[in-house]
Amino acid sequence: MEVKTAKFKETPAATKVTVSGAEAVIKCLLEEGTDTIYGYPGGAIMPVYDELYKYRDTLHHVLTRHEQGATHAAQGYARVTGKVGVAIATSGPGATNLITGIADAQLDSTPMVVITGQVGSHLLGSDAFQEIDIVGISTPITKWNYQITKASEIPEIFAKAFYIARSGRPGPVLIDITKDAQFASMEFSYKKCSGIRSYIPYPEVDPEAVQLAAEAMNNAKKPLIVFGQGVILGSAEELFRQVVERSGIPAAWTILGLSALPTAHELNVGMVGMHGNYGPNILTNECDVLIAIGMRFDDRVTGNLEKYAKQATIIHFEIDPAEINKNVQVQIPVLGDVKESLELLLNYLKPNEHPQWHQEFKKYYDQEYEKVIKNDLNANVGELKMAEVIDEINTCFKGDAIIVSDVGQHQMVTCRYAKFNSTRSNVTSGGLGTMGFALPAALGAKMGSPEREVVAIIGDGGYQMTIQELGTIFQTRAAVKIVILNNGFLGMVRQWQQMFFEKRYASTELVNPDFVTIAKGYHIKTNQVTERAQLKDAIKEMYDAQEPYFLEVKVEKEENVFPMIPTGAAVSEIRLE
Amino acid sequence: MENKNFTVSVYTENNIGLLSRIAAIFLKRHINIESITASRSEVNEVMRFIIVVNISEEKVRKIVGQIEKQIEVIKAFYHTDEELIYQETALYKIRSADFVEDLNIQDFIKETNARIVTVTPKFFVIEKTGKRQETENLYEKLKPYGLMQFVRSGTIAVSKNEMQISEILEKFNTTSVS
Numbered sequence A: 001m002e003v004k005t006a007k008f009k010e011t012p013a014a015t016k017v018t019v020s021g022a023e024a025v026i027k028c029l030l031e032e033g034t035d036t037i038y039g040y041p042g043g044a045i046m047p048v049y050d051e052l053y054k055y056r057d058t059l060h061h062v063l064t065r066h067e068q069g070a071t072h073a074a075q076g077y078a079r080v081t082g083k084v085g086v087a088i089a090t091s092g093p094g095a096t097n098l099i100t101g102i103a104d105a106q107l108d109s110t111p112m113v114v115i116t117g118q119v120g121s122h123l124l125g126s127d128a129f130q131e132i133d134i135v136g137i138s139t140p141i142t143k144w145n146y147q148i149t150k151a152s153e154i155p156e157i158f159a160k161a162f163y164i165a166r167s168g169r170p171g172p173v174l175i176d177i178t179k180d181a182q183f184a185s186m187e188f189s190y191k192k193c194s195g196i197r198s199y200i201p202y203p204e205v206d207p208e209a210v211q212l213a214a215e216a217m218n219n220a221k222k223p224l225i226v227f228g229q230g231v232i233l234g235s236a237e238e239l240f241r242q243v244v245e246r247s248g249i250p251a252a253w254t255i256l257g258l259s260a261l262p263t264a265h266e267l268n269v270g271m272v273g274m275h276g277n278y279g280p281n282i283l284t285n286e287c288d289v290l291i292a293i294g295m296r297f298d299d300r301v302t303g304n305l306e307k308y309a310k311q312a313t314i315i316h317f318e319i320d321p322a323e324i325n326k327n328v329q330v331q332i333p334v335l336g337d338v339k340e341s342l343e344l345l346l347n348y349l350k351p352n353e354h355p356q357w358h359q360e361f362k363k364y365y366d367q368e369y370e371k372v373i374k375n376d377l378n379a380n381v382g383e384l385k386m387a388e389v390i391d392e393i394n395t396c397f398k399g400d401a402i403i404v405s406d407v408g409q410h411q412m413v414t415c416r417y418a419k420f421n422s423t424r425s426n427v428t429s430g431g432l433g434t435m436g437f438a439l440p441a442a443l444g445a446k447m448g449s450p451e452r453e454v455v456a457i458i459g460d461g462g463y464q465m466t467i468q469e470l471g472t473i474f475q476t477r478a479a480v481k482i483v484i485l486n487n488g489f490l491g492m493v494r495q496w497q498q499m500f501f502e503k504r505y506a507s508t509e510l511v512n513p514d515f516v517t518i519a520k521g522y523h524i525k526t527n528q529v530t531e532r533a534q535l536k537d538a539i540k541e542m543y544d545a546q547e548p549y550f551l552e553v554k555v556e557k558e559e560n561v562f563p564m565i566p567t568g569a570a571v572s573e574i575r576l577e
Numbered sequence B: 001m002e003n004k005n006f007t008v009s010v011y012t013e014n015n016i017g018l019l020s021r022i023a024a025i026f027l028k029r030h031i032n033i034e035s036i037t038a039s040r041s042e043v044n045e046v047m048r049f050i051i052v053v054n055i056s057e058e059k060v061r062k063i064v065g066q067i068e069k070q071i072e073v074i075k076a077f078y079h080t081d082e083e084l085i086y087q088e089t090a091l092y093k094i095r096s097a098d099f100v101e102d103l104n105i106q107d108f109i110k111e112t113n114a115r116i117v118t119v120t121p122k123f124f125v126i127e128k129t130g131k132r133q134e135t136e137n138l139y140e141k142l143k144p145y146g147l148m149q150f151v152r153s154g155t156i157a158v159s160k161n162e163m164q165i166s167e168i169l170e171k172f173n174t175t176s177v178s
């Protein structure tokens, strides 16, 4: 008897037609509801591209200018839509160029299917032209990967790939397809995957654990919620808001949790972590119950683990069993999908308000305001500060835009100051911290949410890592608004050099090109702000633009981002200067 | 937490890439694998890896979590030596002349519980199955005779407790499509 290791659902395409492997790939993508894919052609994937030509009216292929851009665009698309992003490339260098984006998706739990062409199966292992062991290379950075050598495997492997990428804790899946498998003909029928016996994407929620959690939350005098992207990935934003409002517990977010709860919500107390807000970081070490929801205690969040929330009873709502007790020992783990566990939790939560405890947050906010925020926002004299730009974007876009940030000081400032009214609006590279992420990710985000404004905030360093994607933006006319915060430095590294390496600015000063001219070369509408007085009108003009728009803002060269938890310090040792 | 020997048992689907996926988990955390074996298991078409490591319990618990997270891993466990029946096999190749001259073979076999696998005019091959210390002792004993070759297998082990893999698989077969 054949052993069944996975289950598949019958779908309309369950009747068979004879097609090539390459056409089967396209059909699989369409069956999974894919409308846009990002990629770059080459020898080993040409049969699939030939089919893409034939299917060009049903499946939109976006030619990025580098395969890394294809992965980040697919990520941006996935992050704003919740659908699986798809990237495709040829073998060898095409495949290796995908690695950064795959790793980024793995660390940030982004659902993505990556397709690579491979040399013919008879050449495997012969060091053939553009042969590279991409399955081997991508193993530690994929949720799953597989090499297809026979056309007949295509439907089942694609069905599994999409199922694995999107279910449970999402992540990237890579499928490598040999060229002969693309050429070979096969009998195509498609059944969506509905289960794999060795894989439990949604661990059962234990009602007793939820009750224990509720009890601890109800009895807490100084509780603090820290929420992460899990709330968004589990589509549990509404339930989460109810939990927060019912319990009256102050809620702080990790960088990827941002936008799961509106930033203006009165119970939203800001960001935790290295450049987070003063109050939630300090009070992490004073709360009596810490409720972690869909977050993973990353070291940028916890600072020194030996001194992290030692006084608190810790509750952890988490879908991935491997995350429980990984970095922080928790007293009440609640395994499972937050959509289920939070729903249960609501049954037991007692209404509360914690007014005194909220006063503590207010007190620390006032201190942060006096020492940091006030100066960031109302500099009035001297060079422009990054925060002023973000603040002006808030004024103009009113918290409704999707904001995509790159990596560095501007990222921290963006996440600290940007306003968000709705979920899936903050797109940034959190876990891997990939410079060059934002420009292509913004393109993908715009294509995923064409009706929304998408603003990319990028440093002059990171911009030049994927600047070639201006070509893709020009070609697709995706109306992305690009803002470069140009400080002439690799600012975040320079800040560390200033603080911890006695200002030895080793290779952090940039001699930059004329960014406006470059954007003009791509026929993108441009503007430049060199003085404070120009900012308001420039942002307004950008807001009004119906097409891609590039704005360069010259900002203070040696601005430092505060607050800051120095490496090795406790969260409560966060510094305001 | 002190380091101890832990035996990690991993039940998996029969998949080409899985060995490197599992090995990568150890590599990433700088954990030395003392021994690793793979074979079919008691369940049809299910593989079983036995991996021995010397690390703290906290580390092995996290490692098992990461292993179990891999899509094609059905279940992973870790056990201490006390919870297992475990064995290793070693082969010793020795020059016949040296061996025969110095030792009474009958006595030797009786004393060591070893087995002679092959005898040729040039060499003997002796096999010994047991705990690490036992194969080690025999190694020391035979060393003076000039070991031509020595090899030891990875640990293989069965647990005293039930593993209940069939039950896990049965559950998958009986639950309805979600």
Ligand SMILES: Cc1ncc(C[n+]2csc(CCOP(=O)(O)OP(=O)(O)O)c2C)c(N)n1
Residues within 6 Å of the ligand: A406, A407, A408, A409, A410, A411, A433, A434, A435, A436, A458, A459, A460, A461, A462, A463, A485, A487, A489, A490, A491, A492, A493
């Ligand atoms: C691909 C990559 N290389 C190196 C780094 C290390 N790094 C982190 S922030 C940073 C500086 C970023 O400079 P810029 O893009 O100008 O932004 P700023 O910090 O000035 O806002 C660097 C080099 C990184 N995160 N990613």
